[in-house]
Amino acid sequence: MTMGRHVLLSFLGLSDYEYCFYTYEGKTSSYTRFVQTAVYELLRGEQPMDVIVFATKEARERNGEDRLRGEEQLEGLMTAFRRIAPEANVKMVDIDNGQDERTNWRLFDRIMSEIGEGDTIYFDITHSFRSIPFVALIVLNYARLVKKAEIGAIVYGWFEVLGRPMDVKQMPPEERLAPIVNLTSMASLLDWTNGVDQFLRTGDAALIRALTEKENRHVFCDPTASRELRNEVAALNKLAKQLDQTEKAIRTCRSLDIDEEVRKFREQLARVRSAPTEAVKPLVPLLDEMEKKYAIFSDDPIINSWQAVRWCLNHGLIQSALTMLEENAVTAICRAFSLDERKEEVRKDIHSTIQIVLRRIPRDEWRVHSPELVERMANALDSYREELKPFGQIKELRNDINHAGTRPNPLPAEKFMPKAVALFEQFSSFFERMSMLAKSMSK
Known part of the structure; x- marks a missing residue:
């Protein structure tokens, strides 16, 4: 498995940058016009770091290479790197000078194409302009998802703290100390x-x-x-x-x-x-x-077991909703009639009892663990037969989804949610009656 790189992404602008020292966590950079060389020096650590600078044609011509400003020879970005960090692998990438949607998409593609699988990205936003910071942050979030990239740091060279450029030109070098501000915590947003x-x-x-x-x-x-x-x-x-x-x-x-x-x-x-x-x-x-x-849950355990199904449906958990709607109906009966809701044999017998009541299955066809319990519960639940009618459809729907569409004539996927919601609503009166019965039995 190829390890990702450490990559500094930055932008180059058109300004006449002044020389200064940048500081970060007690360290001071070389004297430089360019925050890019300072970030490279101060954040590189022991890992090699590639540098990718995005620049328009105008910015590359103005600040990429050496040029004269009046009689002053200004050092370009590439020369500054050769002087301060000759080992740095620096790449300039052309970007368009525009603000429309098409330009922003091209910028998105350009930045994404420079990010490799598993890269750790150090993002310098000092000279980002117009919509570039917004696009770049979207790229960072996207790259973390699709390329498993990580954010090493998001930084800003706070040159403005020194004052206006014309004032900085009058300052002695030792007073030109501009902090690099770490904004990485904002990325957690x-x-x-x-x-x-x-x-x-x-x-x-x-x-x-x-x-x-x-x-x-x-x-x-x-x-x-x-x-x-x-x-x-x-x-x-x-x-x-x-x-x-x-x-x-x-x-x-x-x-x-x-x-x-x-x-x-x-x-x-x-x-x-x-x-x-x-x-x-x-x-x-x-x-x-x-x-x-969780406001839907109260101190009534039977109603809560019904509301848990509502919670599942509200969050698109159809299979969980159907499973709990069927099983919680059995739990509601156990709670209302003081049966052991955690005992497997009891639960199986209650499942059978519901089918016996709904389908009027004669006693000689019962296949149950405790015929005495089933007979007693069949007599007790007979008056709830109307409210129990959705149970059979719920069981059928649950079996359909649990068998992964492999049974004959499986229900189309889009039909499950409306059917589950309808059955949930139809079953509400049963849970309400079981709740009322449990409360009356506890008095």
Whole structure:
């Protein structure tokens, strides 16, 4: 497997850049007109780094090579690299001077073509102009997805802190110290945007959990981080873990565990809310959305088992919805009649009882574990026969999807969701009656 490169991506403009020293994390660059040489010096580390500079024809002619400014000989970018970092592999790439949609797409293609599989990208935005920073950030996000690229750093050479160029020209070299600002943390907003979008659309909190774990590791490795900050990040990390665990319990149809996972989630959410924090800023505005996602669950376990199906349907989890709709109907009966909902033989007998009630199967055709239990439950459920009618269709639909379309006359894919939603709604009265029965039996 080929290892990706470390690559500095930068842009060259038309300005008459002045010489200065750039500083970064206590280090100082060589005296240079070009932030590109400074970024290369200060961020390269032990790994070799390729340099790719995107420039219009005008920028290349003005700043790519040496030229005269009046009587002053100005060093071009290529000469500066030969002087400061002769080992650097520098490539100039032509880009168009324009702002229309076609030009932006060509720029997108040019940048993407320079990024290899698994590259670590150092992006210098100092001389990006007009829409270039926007396009480049989209490229970075896209390259991370399709080329498995990583962001090493996003930096900006803050030359303006020294004042106007005409004033800088009057300053002695030792006073020309311009910081390189690390903006990499802002790139995490791209990840958070994806994570938040994923959670809101699908309920999947896996990416949010990964991001909070990353932030947790970062804070605990930072010796300057306060105890309060560490506690806040740890609490948010624990909340994200529980959010992910709750979602996974629903997604994988852990139907008997959902109530407990929702309870744990709400407890952790309350802990976080009781100590307001901005430790992981993109996560804080999500707290209300998290609460809304699980507001459908109450302290009624039977109704919750029905709402879990709603949650699946809301997030496009048709197979999970059908599985839980069938199994949760059995669970609701067990809970209403105080049967052991976790005992396999009991569940099988309840499945059989429902079919016996719906199809009026005579006793001599029963194939059950406990005929006494089945007879008792058949008599008890007979008055619920009308509400139980969707059960057979649900079972058939579940079998169709679980057999991966291999059975005779499989249902077309687009038919599953509307049928599942209709059966879910039709079955609501049964869950409501089981809930009412459970409450009356507990009095």
